[in-house]
Amino acid sequence: MEWQRKDLLGLEELSAEEIEFILETAASFKEVSTREIKKVPALRGKTVVNLFYEPSTRTRVSFEVAAKRLSADVINIAVETSSVKKGETLIDTGKNIEALKADIVVIRHGSSGAPNILSRNLNISVVNGGDGWHEHPTQALLDMFTLKEKLGRIKGLDVCIVGDIAHSRVARSNIWGLTKLGAKVTVCAPAMLIPAEIEKLGVLVSDDLDKVIRNADAVNVLRMQFERDNQEAFPKQLEYFQKFGITEEKLALAKKDIIIMHPGPINRGIEISSEVADGKNSVILEQVTNGIAVRMAVLFLVSQGKEYQDAHPH
Ligand code: CP
Numbered sequence: 001m002e003w004q005r006k007d008l009l010g011l012e013e014l015s016a017e018e019i020e021f022i023l024e025t026a027a028s029f030k031e032v033s034t035r036e037i038k039k040v041p042a043l044r045g046k047t048v049v050n051l052f053y054e055p056s057t058r059t060r061v062s063f064e065v066a067a068k069r070l071s072a073d074v075i076n077i078a079v080e081t082s083s084v085k086k087g088e089t090l091i092d093t094g095k096n097i098e099a100l101k102a103d104i105v106v107i108r109h110g111s112s113g114a115p116n117i118l119s120r121n122l123n124i125s126v127v128n129g130g131d132g133w134h135e136h137p138t139q140a141l142l143d144m145f146t147l148k149e150k151l152g153r154i155k156g157l158d159v160c161i162v163g164d165i166a167h168s169r170v171a172r173s174n175i176w177g178l179t180k181l182g183a184k185v186t187v188c189a190p191a192m193l194i195p196a197e198i199e200k201l202g203v204l205v206s207d208d209l210d211k212v213i214r215n216a217d218a219v220n221v222l223r224m225q226f227e228r229d230n231q232e233a234f235p236k237q238l239e240y241f242q243k244f245g246i247t248e249e250k251l252a253l254a255k256k257d258i259i260i261m262h263p264g265p266i267n268r269g270i271e272i273s274s275e276v277a278d279g280k281n282s283v284i285l286e287q288v289t290n291g292i293a294v295r296m297a298v299l300f301l302v303s304q305g306k307e308y309q310d311a312h313p314h
Contacts, residue, residue: 001017001018001021002308003018003021003301003304003305003308004305004308004309004312005018005301005302005305006124006125006126006302006305006306006308006309007115007119007125007126007127007302007305008126008127008128008137008138008298008301008302009115009116009119009126009128009135009137010128010134010135010137010173010176011135011137011140011141011173011176011177011180012135012176014176014177014180015180016180016181016182019141019144019177019180019181020181021301022141022294022297022298022301023141023144023145023148023294023297025297025300025301026141026145026290026293026294026296026297027145027293028297029069029293029296029297029300030290030293032069032293032296033069033289033292033293038069039068039069039070039071040069040070040071041070041071042070042071042296042300042303043067043070043071043072043103043299043300043303044070044071044072046070046072046073046103046104046303047072047073047074047075047101047102047103047104048063048064048067048072048073048074048075048102048103048104048105048106048299049074049075049076049077049097049100049102049104049105049106050063050064050074050075050076050077050106050129051077051079051093051094051097051105051106051107051108052076052077052079052106052107052108052129053079053084053107053108053109053110053114054108054109054110054130056108056129056130057264057265058263058264058265058288058291059108059129059130059136059138059139059291060076060108060129062138062288062291062292062295063106063127063129063138063295063299064076065292065295066291066292066293066295066296066298066299067104067295067299069292069296070296070299070300072103072104072299075102077097090109090114090117090118091117091118091121094118094121094122095121095122097122097124098122098123098124102124103124103125103303103306104124104125104126104127104299104302104303105118105122105124105125105126105127106127106129107126107127107128107129107131108129108130108131109130109131109132110131110132111131111132112131112132112133112134112169113131113132113134114131114132115127115128115131124306125302125303125305125306127298127299127302130169131169132169133166133167133168133169133172134169134172135169135172135173135176136169136170136172136173136263137173137177138291138294138295138298139169139170139173139174139263139291140170140173140174140176140177140178141173141177141294141298142287142290142291142294142295143170143174143177143220143261143263143287144174144177144178144181145290145293145294146259146261146283146286146287146290147159147218147259147261149286149290150218150259150283150286151217151218151259154178154181154182154183155181155182155183156182156183156184157178157183157184157217157218158183158184158186158215158216158217158218159174159178159183159184159185159186159216159217159218159219159220160185160186160187160188160209160212160213160216160218160219160220161174161175161185161186161187161188161203161219161220161222162187162188162189162209162219162220162221162222162244162246162271163188163189163193163221163222163223163224163244163271164189164193164222164223164224164225165187165189165193165194165195165198165222166189166192166193166194166195167193167225168222168225170220170222170263171187171222174220175187175198175201175202175203176201179201179202179203184204185202185203185204186203186204186205186206186212186216187203187204187205187206188205188206188207188208188209188212188244189207189244190207190240190243190244191207194207209243209244209250210250210253213250213251213253213254213258214253214254214255215255216254216255216258217255217258217259218258218259218260218261219246219254219258219259219260219261220261220262220263221246221260221261221262221266221271221272222262222263222271223262223263223264223265223266223267223271224237224240224267224270224271237270240270240271241269241270241271244271245269245270245271245272245273246260246271246272246273246276247272247273247275247276248273248275248276248279250276251276251279251281257281258281259281259283260272260276260277260279260281260282260283260284261283261284261287262277262282262284262287263287264284264287264288266284
């Protein structure tokens with residue numbers, strides 16, 4: 001297929017074919033990271049700006065590594081020391097990045113929809129690095145890439161997403177992506193962490209992890225996002241860990257080769273035990289490695305999409 005989108009804002013708007021195409025493109029880029037000289041010239045002469053309004057380790061570094069492997073120039077804007085602190089608006093910051101002749105801006109923001117606002121106001125490519133509770137598309141893509149690599153397919157897999165569904169952009173993007181590619185998705189959490197009407201997105205809902213984990217091919221464990229809400233809205237940590245924490249006792253109920261995923265950062269002893277996080281079923285660090293190939297694919301494709309749109313103006 002010919003990629004036509006200049007932005008990646010979320011998986012809700014992508015077709016199954018487009019998602020498959022990103023995963024196939026990522027597979028072709030994965031090999032680059034195994035070379036002695038880990039570089040291809042695909043984005044030589046292009047500039048990628050990382051504009052992160054929220055903390056990040058994996059996503060920011062992964063986008064930087066991905067851009068450098070494609071031979072792009074990379075600029076990281078530290079919002080804390082930028083003119084955002086003098087009251088500059090998101091749109092003005094974006095327009096200045098565009099005026100500085102960047103080609104792609106990767107944005108992480110605490111407000112849902114911030115990447116969409118930039119996309120509507122800029123001509124350069126915009127990539128969502130996580131916005132509020134809305135979407136984290138490259139995380140879900142790397143989760144799906146890892147599932148496909150480990151289990152050979154997405155269609156028909158039984159995937160359980162456990163934890164703080166209510167505050168999770170990772171959950172939302174995974175739900176859009178996995179259901180489009182034909183997986184059976186169950187979200188599992190205490191009722192207070194399940195958003196109303198989530199079933200309408202095509203998922204099953206359960207508060208019985210002991211039951212759900214028995215049939216699961218993979219469990220994606222979410223971090224409890226204590227920073228996002230009133231702590232009163234959260235269950236007590238010990239109580240949560242006993243019922244929903246992924247421990248060796250829970251794994252004893254599951255298929256022997258179940259895949260344990262986590263987007264990171266992990267909270268050991270809160271949503272996952274150290275034994276499981278570091279154990280043989282865990283693919284947590286492989287997810288991080290796969291993030292490079294997935295983000296190389298996304299940066300490459302949005303750059304192609306920009307060229308397509310410039311050649312086919314509306
Ligand atoms: N998974 C993820 O988004 O991690 P960071 O917050 O470290 O980028």
